[in-house]
Amino acid sequence: MSVWGKSTEAKRQRRVIQGIRKVNWQKQLVHLFLLPALVFYVCFQVYPIFSAFWNSFFSFKGMQRDSFIGLENFVRLFTESPFKEMFYRGFGHNVIFFIVTVISKLVVAFLLALLINSKIRGKEFFKTVLFLPKLLSVIVVGFLFSLILNPTYGALNTFLKFVGLQEWTRPWLGSPDTALYTIILVNSWYGLGFAVLIFLAGLQAIPSEIFDAAKVDGASGWTMLWRITLPMAMPAVMVMTILTFIGAFETFELIFAMQGSQGGPYYSTDVLATYFYRLAFGSVDGGESIGLGSALAVVLFLMISSATAILLFFFKKKEYEQ
Amino acid sequence: MRKMAMSLITLLLVFFLAACSGGPPAATSDGGPATSTPAAESPKKDPVELVMYSWRTEDKDAYTKIIAAFEKQNPHIKVKFKPFKSTEYNTILTNTLTAGSGVDILQLRPYTIATSIADGGYLLPLDEIKGVSEIAKDYLDAARGSDGKVYGVPLSINSAIIFYNKQLFADHGVQPPETWDEFIEVCKTLKDKGITPIAQSGKAAYLLSIAHSIFVPSSLGGNDAVEQMLKGDLTFTDPAFLDSIKQMQELAPYFPQDFIAIEDKDAQALFYTGKAAMYINGSYRLETFEKYNPDMKLDFIPSLAKEKGGDTPMVNWVDGSIAKATKHPEEAKVFIEFLASQEFGQMFSDELNRLSAIPNVTPKDPLVQKMTQLSEKSMVPFLMLVHFGEGTPTTKTTFEDSLQGMYINKLTVEQVAEATKASADKWFKPAK
Numbered sequence: 001m002s003v004w005g006k007s008t009e010a011k012r013q014r015r016v017i018q019g020i021r022k023v024n025w026q027k028q029l030v031h032l033f034l035l036p037a038l039v040f041y042v043c044f045q046v047y048p049i050f051s052a053f054w055n056s057f058f059s060f061k062g063m064q065r066d067s068f069i070g071l072e073n074f075v076r077l078f079t080e081s082p083f084k085e086m087f088y089r090g091f092g093h094n095v096i097f098f099i100v101t102v103i104s105k106l107v108v109a110f111l112l113a114l115l116i117n118s119k120i121r122g123k124e125f126f127k128t129v130l131f132l133p134k135l136l137s138v139i140v141v142g143f144l145f146s147l148i149l150n151p152t153y154g155a156l157n158t159f160l161k162f163v164g165l166q167e168w169t170r171p172w173l174g175s176p177d178t179a180l181y182t183i184i185l186v187n188s189w190y191g192l193g194f195a196v197l198i199f200l201a202g203l204q205a206i207p208s209e210i211f212d213a214a215k216v217d218g219a220s221g222w223t224m225l226w227r228i229t230l231p232m233a234m235p236a237v238m239v240m241t242i243l244t245f246i247g248a249f250e251t252f253e254l255i256f257a258m259q260g261s262q263g264g265p266y267y268s269t270d271v272l273a274t275y276f277y278r279l280a281f282g283s284v285d286g287g288e289s290i291g292l293g294s295a296l297a298v299v300l301f302l303m304i305s306s307a308t309a310i311l312l313f314f315f316k317k318k319e320y321e322q
Numbered sequence: 323m324r325k326m327a328m329s330l331i332t333l334l335l336v337f338f339l340a341a342c343s344g345g346p347p348a349a350t351s352d353g354g355p356a357t358s359t360p361a362a363e364s365p366k367k368d369p370v371e372l373v374m375y376s377w378r379t380e381d382k383d384a385y386t387k388i389i390a391a392f393e394k395q396n397p398h399i400k401v402k403f404k405p406f407k408s409t410e411y412n413t414i415l416t417n418t419l420t421a422g423s424g425v426d427i428l429q430l431r432p433y434t435i436a437t438s439i440a441d442g443g444y445l446l447p448l449d450e451i452k453g454v455s456e457i458a459k460d461y462l463d464a465a466r467g468s469d470g471k472v473y474g475v476p477l478s479i480n481s482a483i484i485f486y487n488k489q490l491f492a493d494h495g496v497q498p499p500e501t502w503d504e505f506i507e508v509c510k511t512l513k514d515k516g517i518t519p520i521a522q523s524g525k526a527a528y529l530l531s532i533a534h535s536i537f538v539p540s541s542l543g544g545n546d547a548v549e550q551m552l553k554g555d556l557t558f559t560d561p562a563f564l565d566s567i568k569q570m571q572e573l574a575p576y577f578p579q580d581f582i583a584i585e586d587k588d589a590q591a592l593f594y595t596g597k598a599a600m601y602i603n604g605s606y607r608l609e610t611f612e613k614y615n616p617d618m619k620l621d622f623i624p625s626l627a628k629e630k631g632g633d634t635p636m637v638n639w640v641d642g643s644i645a646k647a648t649k650h651p652e653e654a655k656v657f658i659e660f661l662a663s664q665e666f667g668q669m670f671s672d673e674l675n676r677l678s679a680i681p682n683v684t685p686k687d688p689l690v691q692k693m694t695q696l697s698e699k700s701m702v703p704f705l706m707l708v709h710f711g712e713g714t715p716t717t718k719t720t721f722e723d724s725l726q727g728m729y730i731n732k733l734t735v736e737q738v739a740e741a742t743k744a745s746a747d748k749w750f751k752p753a754k
Binding site for chain 2: 170
């Protein structure tokens with residue numbers, strides 16, 4: 001090697017190191033682009049959560065924070081009438097919401113995803129059709145279904161009469177027996193496409209070699225479904241179950257749009273979120289209690305986050321066991 | 323390098339947090355947290371702009387005319403009318419007021435809400451304003467703070483009434499009823515002839531207590547009964563009040579089928595298309611019916627009497643008032659004086675077809691004229707709204723929701739009464 005050679009080598013090394021540093025610096029710079037999102041997140045998500053925590057320890061006079069009362073808001077929420085009755089009733093409805101949604105949305109979506117994933121014609125068409133409702137705003141969906149379900153001129157009852165099922169017609173949203181389930185089904189219809197897409201993605205991620213191998217080994221269709229498809233699609237099922245759980249406990253818009261903040265008739269569709277809205281903001285007649293509302297928001301937050309953590313833990317464990 | 327980037331991010335984050343933790347006030351106020359200091363007192367005679375909030379978007383045209391008249395008299399003051407959606411109004415208003423900016427004059431909901439906003443210290447008392455002292459004391463109660471001062475100029479007097487279709491009544495040979503028994507008789511006749519007697523919606527429960535208020539005089543009595551309730555001599559579980567709930571229950575077959583599921587606009591449509599003969603709500607619906615069916619032969623029944631020839635009072639309440647927040651107090655005062663004047667009362671009544679709370683206003687519409695005359699003769703307050711609007715949830719709301727519960731067979735008449743009493747017992751102190 002010449003004398004020159006060594007120095008060029010050193011230069012080259014230095015350049016490489018500089019290059020790496022530059023890349024590193026650029027890599028770090030990337031974080032800066034997260035900043036706007038982070039600022040928004042902190043201002044509009046983290047800060048409100050903490051302010052709700054803080055407000056839940058105060059009594060309120062209208063919109064004015066009054067005096068520090070410790071845990072009294074929480075105590076009232078769980079022990080005083082009518083707050084406790086509303087809480088447990090709302091909670092019960094959330095649980096029903098979750099269970100019925102799992103059956104009416106997840107099971108149906110999984111079956112549809114299986115169907116679309118098999119070799120049928122017009123896959124793309126079905127995918128699009130299923131996803132279409134999601135393009136509408138929830139409020140619009142609520143409004144449309146209020147029209148469809150209207151007892152006097154609504155399309156559903158008119159259709160039922162037309163096909164001779166007169167005795168099936170009922171005030172779907174006006175009877176306490178059907179109102180909640182009707183809303184859950186509308187909600188499932190609305191979210192079906194999204195669930196199908198997630199499941200489809202999960203199904204398509206399963207390598208086809210596994211099925212080929214199973215076929216060679218003589219596995220039946222059922223065996224493949226139970227032993228291969230379901231376990232391999234587990235991550236997607238897990239994600240959807242958790243999302244459904246969170247959705248069921250946060251559900252508000254559709255009920256608000258269709259039944260108002262009272263969760264009518266006579267609280268038969270009242271869930272914790274509509275109850276929260278009434279407590280915090282009241283109705284046109286006033287009677288707000290920001291403190292009580294904040295306490296409920298905190299309870300709701302803790303409930304959802306801890307239950308989600310437990311679900312995640314459970315599913316993770318399951319995944320490792322396989 | 324990594325450390326530097328991280329610390330830079332942290333630093334920026336801290337900065338942004340500091341900027342936003344000031345919260346809504348800093349974000350929404352135009353030029354710093356607005357205290358009572360008026361923004362830059364104009365050295366020249368620049369016109370001052372007052373911003374006025376309202377929850378009635380439908381009143382925009384009327385207010386444009388009214389404001390034009392005011393601006394003509396007071397060229398140095400401009401008023402900007404900003405209406406918001408009624409159901410979102412309370413939230414918007416309270417946010418604006420707590421932020422301390424943006425609004426000079428505001429339409430105030432009556433009774434409890436007005437009191438709570440006045441108590442929050444957001445409004446200026448108006449007792450000294452010319453014209454205010456001439457307004458009936460009962461009307462001013464709609465805009466009083468806990469300190470007894472008046473914080474708003476009452477806007478309109480609403481009445482709960484039974485609208486009826488004169489044509490349908492004539493076609494089926496029925497006369498406007500005067501007593502409860504006659505009323506039920508009319509309902510029966512109409513129903514037998516295939517007409518829905520009363521277009522009532524039960525989806526928004528507040529409509530149920532408006533309907534209830536009309537039957538209170540026939541079961542409970544007029545102002546005497548109201549006084550007894552306020553003294554605590556008569557409670558929600560007493561037989562007289564139970565009777566009023568029973569009356570509501572008896573009406574169920576005369577309401578549209580599945581009325582708990584239908585909305586007020588559906589009920590309105592049933593009425594103005596002639597499918598239903600009566601409709602119960604506030605007098606403010608007059609405008610709606612005259613707009614959708616101008617040819618309709620419309621009249622109203624004020625309330626029912628205990629016995630034939632008895633008193634049929636108008637069930638009244640004040641709907642809103644106009645208050646002033648702290649910016650530009652001088653100019654706002656001028657505007658408030660205008661609102662308390664007979665001139666405004668007359669314009670308000672003419673433009674909006676409503677009963678003004680200002681004395682000596684003669685309405686143009688014959689039906690509104692009739693309402694005024696009947697009100698002058700005899701009236702009772704809308705008990706639930708005027709006197710039982712407190713509590714969390716309010717006693718009024720508890721009552722309304724319980725009525726709804728009764729109609730879907732979840733509650734008995736007694737349970738409705740008990741729930742209402744339980745709610746009132748928490749806060750209501752009888753004036754012994």
